Amino acid sequence: MQAADLKFDERGLIPAIVVDTQTKQVLMLAYMNAESLRKSMETGRTCFWSRSRQELWTKGETSGNYQHIVSVTADCDADALLVEVRKDGPACHTGAESCFHQPVFEGPEPQGFQLADLYRLLEGRKTQPKEGSYTSYLFEKGTDKILKKVGEETTEVVIAAKDHDHANTVYELGDLLYHCLVLMVDQGISIAEICDEMAGRHVIDHKVKQEKMIHD
Numbered sequence: 001m002q003a004a005d006l007k008f009d010e011r012g013l014i015p016a017i018v019v020d021t022q023t024k025q026v027l028m029l030a031y032m033n034a035e036s037l038r039k040s041m042e043t044g045r046t047c048f049w050s051r052s053r054q055e056l057w058t059k060g061e062t063s064g065n066y067q068h069i070v071s072v073t074a075d076c077d078a079d080a081l082l083v084e085v086r087k088d089g090p091a092c093h094t095g096a097e098s099c100f101h102q103p104v105f106e107g108p109e110p111q112g113f114q115l116a117d118l119y120r121l122l123e124g125r126k127t128q129p130k131e132g133s134y135t136s137y138l139f140e141k142g143t144d145k146i147l148k149k150v151g152e153e154t155t156e157v158v159i160a161a162k163d164h165d166h167a168n169t170v171y172e173l174g175d176l177l178y179h180c181l182v183l184m185v186d187q188g189i190s191i192a193e194i195c196d197e198m199a200g201r202h203v204i205d206h207k208v209k210q211e212k213m214i215h216d
Contacts, residue, residue, distance in 0.1 A: 041072070046069060086196075
């Protein structure tokens with residue numbers, strides 16, 4: 001689909017839903033016109049049309065929290081856009097990661113598990129320790145204790161996998177993942193950094209495979 005095929009409203013605008021490409025968290029809703037969409041695609045950074053100021057604005061131009069575009073996808077009616085980005089910082093002017101952080105209603109169905117939610121919970125247990133919390137206990141004991149637990153859980157994974165015990169291997173991997181996340185919070189390593197590292201390896205691996213095919 002070409003930009004010319006999109007359906008802008010009577011004001012020349014189209015809603016753009018911005019999503020973190022790594023966590024799939026909805027970050028914000030803004031509006032684009034033909035010019036801001038063109039600029040977004042040319043620069044690789046999100047640019048929107050401000051309905052209040054009646055002017056173009058690039059996300060991050062004052063805060064430094066730029067959004068680097070991974071993809072732009074139109075919906076089935078071509079009258080709305082989904083923009084996946086890699087972000088340099090919080091999306092909301094309040095400092096929140098997402099503009100959508102004010103609950104209005106919660107239904108009976110539990111939310112699906114998100115690694116990012118667990119990471120934020122662990123961060124909270126470090127900055128605001130909770131009495132009786134195992135996570136707060138680990139942060140209180142320090143890096144050596146956390147590293148010891150990572151080592152112990154790694155051994156448990158090896159033993160379970162060696163025994164071909166599927167259920168126990170899954171269980172122990174869960175324990176290992178949790179303690180690795182605690183270590184990441186302790187060391188100030190974000191999930192985004194790990195995702196970027198893995199993405200870089202994927203690109204390198206893809207290039208190696210392509211070169212091998214050419215030489216073969």
